[in-house]
Amino acid sequence: MNIFKLPDLGEGLPEAEVVEWFIKEGDSVSVDQIIVSMETAKAIVDIPSPQAGTISRLYGAVGDIIHTGDPLLEFEHSEQGAATPAPLKSTSVVGDIPTTEKHLKEVAQANSGASHIGVKATPAVRALARRHDIDLSIVTPSGPDGTIKASDVERVAKIFASVGQLQPLKGVRRAMAKTMAQAHAEVVGVTIIDDANIHQWPEKTDVTLRLVRAIICACKAEPCLNAWYDSHSIGRRILQQVHLGLAVDTKAGLFVPVISDVAQYQPQQLRDKISEIKELVVQRKIPAEQLRGNSITLSNFGSIGGKYANPIVVPPTVAIIGAGRSFNKLALDQGNVVEQKYLPLSLTFDHRAVTGAEAARFMQVLIGDLQA
Amino acid sequence: METVAKFDISYSQSLNVSAQLNISLEQLAARGINHEDLIEFYRTMLLVRIFDTKAIALQRTGRIGTYASCLGQEAISTAIGNTMAAEDVFIPGYRDAATLILRGTKMEELLLYWGGDSRGMNFSINTQDLPYNVPIASQCCHSIGIGYAFKLRQQPRVAVVVCGDGGTSEGDFYESLNAAGTWNLPIVFVVINNQWAISVPRSKQSGCKTLAQKAIAGGFKGEQVDGNDIIGCHLKLQQAIDSARAGNGPHLIEAICYRLGDHTTADDASRYRDAAELEQAWKEEPVARLKTFLVENQLITEQQLESIQQQCSEAVEASVEKYLATETEAVSSIFEHMYQEMPAGLRQQLAQLETQ
Numbered sequence: 225m226n227i228f229k230l231p232d233l234g235e236g237l238p239e240a241e242v243v244e245w246f247i248k249e250g251d252s253v254s255v256d257q258i259i260v261s262m263e264t265a266k267a268i269v270d271i272p273s274p275q276a277g278t279i280s281r282l283y284g285a286v287g288d289i290i291h292t293g294d295p296l297l298e299f300e301h302s303e304q305g306a307a308t309p310a311p312l313k314s315t316s317v318v319g320d321i322p323t324t325e326k327h328l329k330e331v332a333q334a335n336s337g338a339s340h341i342g343v344k345a346t347p348a349v350r351a352l353a354r355r356h357d358i359d360l361s362i363v364t365p366s367g368p369d370g371t372i373k374a375s376d377v378e379r380v381a382k383i384f385a386s387v388g389q390l391q392p393l394k395g396v397r398r399a400m401a402k403t404m405a406q407a408h409a410e411v412v413g414v415t416i417i418d419d420a421n422i423h424q425w426p427e428k429t430d431v432t433l434r435l436v437r438a439i440i441c442a443c444k445a446e447p448c449l450n451a452w453y454d455s456h457s458i459g460r461r462i463l464q465q466v467h468l469g470l471a472v473d474t475k476a477g478l479f480v481p482v483i484s485d486v487a488q489y490q491p492q493q494l495r496d497k498i499s500e501i502k503e504l505v506v507q508r509k510i511p512a513e514q515l516r517g518n519s520i521t522l523s524n525f526g527s528i529g530g531k532y533a534n535p536i537v538v539p540p541t542v543a544i545i546g547a548g549r550s551f552n553k554l555a556l557d558q559g560n561v562v563e564q565k566y567l568p569l570s571l572t573f574d575h576r577a578v579t580g581a582e583a584a585r586f587m588q589v590l591i592g593d594l595q596a
Numbered sequence: 597m598e599t600v601a602k603f604d605i606s607y608s609q610s611l612n613v614s615a616q617l618n619i620s621l622e623q624l625a626a627r628g629i630n631h632e633d634l635i636e637f638y639r640t641m642l643l644v645r646i647f648d649t650k651a652i653a654l655q656r657t658g659r660i661g662t663y664a665s666c667l668g669q670e671a672i673s674t675a676i677g678n679t680m681a682a683e684d685v686f687i688p689g690y691r692d693a694a695t696l697i698l699r700g701t702k703m704e705e706l707l708l709y710w711g712g713d714s715r716g717m718n719f720s721i722n723t724q725d726l727p728y729n730v731p732i733a734s735q736c737c738h739s740i741g742i743g744y745a746f747k748l749r750q751q752p753r754v755a756v757v758v759c760g761d762g763g764t765s766e767g768d769f770y771e772s773l774n775a776a777g778t779w780n781l782p783i784v785f786v787v788i789n790n791q792w793a794i795s796v797p798r799s800k801q802s803g804c805k806t807l808a809q810k811a812i813a814g815g816f817k818g819e820q821v822d823g824n825d826i827i828g829c830h831l832k833l834q835q836a837i838d839s840a841r842a843g844n845g846p847h848l849i850e851a852i853c854y855r856l857g858d859h860t861t862a863d864d865a866s867r868y869r870d871a872a873e874l875e876q877a878w879k880e881e882p883v884a885r886l887k888t889f890l891v892e893n894q895l896i897t898e899q900q901l902e903s904i905q906q907q908c909s910e911a912v913e914a915s916v917e918k919y920l921a922t923e924t925e926a927v928s929s930i931f932e933h934m935y936q937e938m939p940a941g942l943r944q945q946l947a948q949l950e951t952q
Contacts (some may be wrong), residue, residue, distance in 0.1 A: 229658065230658075230660025231655075231656070231659075232659060232661075232860070233656065233862075234662075234862040235862040236661050256649075256650070256653045266862060266863070266864060267862075267863065267864030268857075268864065269656060269861075269864075270656070271656045271657065272653040272656055272657060273657075274657035274658075274659065459758070518638075539832070573885070
């Protein structure tokens, strides 16, 4: 064995992150010497060297995610000497299985997310795709009856070669990808859009503070939007207090810090609280417990741009309010055409837990409070 | 009002945490444990500890699958292996490497099992012992059938079955105690109470003050022993096994020890277990305790210690080599062992496989 591949460190774990290398390229190691610390979804584990030898290459730096079965490090050839190391025994992932007749090479796909159900390709084409590290489910087939041909895989490989390597999403962006996929798979989202007339607002009104006030007011009128839905038990928990999740954009990705019982704050206190929490997010110092437990969410993207949206409800919450950039439009005022200022609003609710009428009433109260 | 029944649960210990033995070496020899036996106890426990470390390294490098460590259970497991007679039947859970090795199981057979090769549990020597049993406490039911068979055949044999503290909450466990007591079967139940059932601590496992007292509901005696004390474990097991063999029925021993490792290689106990508790447990562990006793009483020399260490390491390495060199089982083996005569449907599938 010259290349040591990352084994399954738990039971069916698809990947692990490099936490720390205890050796570097060129180092000599002995059998069972601890060489690297890896973090899986379950644990941080130390991996010993499977053999003695000199390390010629490390695949991946600290923070990199290595898939189970992918190379982790390489040993130099010359170090093998006369003592031939024992070959890697088969594990549940990959194995050479000799039979009485001939040698079958069997590779069981690790369950790493991408599903190949419905993909039609011959074993040779699948092997080609694996060599190029191409997920067959994204390849458009050109063969008969939707079969993927070798030329299809090569076409995609060529495109990938020209656009460069896949950048794995890490940290907050990785969490977002997983959360959103789960939300998309689970939530039955319906979005209502409407505008609030904010022409009467004094100059420099704090839009966020008004939106928060209006959300508290609407939650009082229609509490079932301030709730957690349990899809397993098919039930909901309506919350007494409003724990507001506030979408915050940072370079690292999307954060949703939570202001517990947001109604307890006076306007100026709330402004300070929001500023403080945003600062903590930007500095990545926000404690984990302040990033969970929201009962409803506000995404005020208007300061960046955009008018309406279909914001995504993340389970277990059942509603999210999006606010776009305010705009002027012509309106009728007692028969006269006048120019008025409006705030565009988008409310997504989970139709499993909330009826359309409840959401519409919520929206009406929300607008009513913004216009008051 | 009158009291119709009264019960008590005893706790015994021979070699305490400070490695002090509460009986003399002469008394010990009179009870069947002499100087050479003590050294062999140490050798077995050390061998299993080295084997255990190696098995974890093999899992971390992808050469075996999930592995359940025996760390901290060496004393009780060794005592079981040393007190059972060859003709008895051992019914293990899944942390019983020491017992199985003493019964004749080869270390490469254990590695084959953890490597996902069922041939590892087809023991070449202790052929009547049962394979590892991963479902919790279902092995207790197996022991009933085996114990009943001994009784029916009027054989002076004993079944020894092992489960953990978590196992004692299972219906299979209670049902087995009931059956064993009712039929007066020659079974010794050993509850290896290592304080943790994956992440469930003993305090959340049962409202019972002891797990040994569960035997009372089955109609027989249960007692506690310090599971980190190889000598105490040995003496108590010898009594229990002798008694069962003599036709006095079942017995339960709760061996109190501590799971020093993770539940398995797919677990990280530091996520739910207090570091201070683990640190304390390391002060009570069985291998160091016996070593200290042997050294302090000049029953072993430095040279002997070194030589035992080296012999054990070599034995483990040799078993790893044999394991790694074992040819993978033929795919066609999935057709074997199920029927005395292969049904037509399976014969057809086998033929199909062989022409591929």
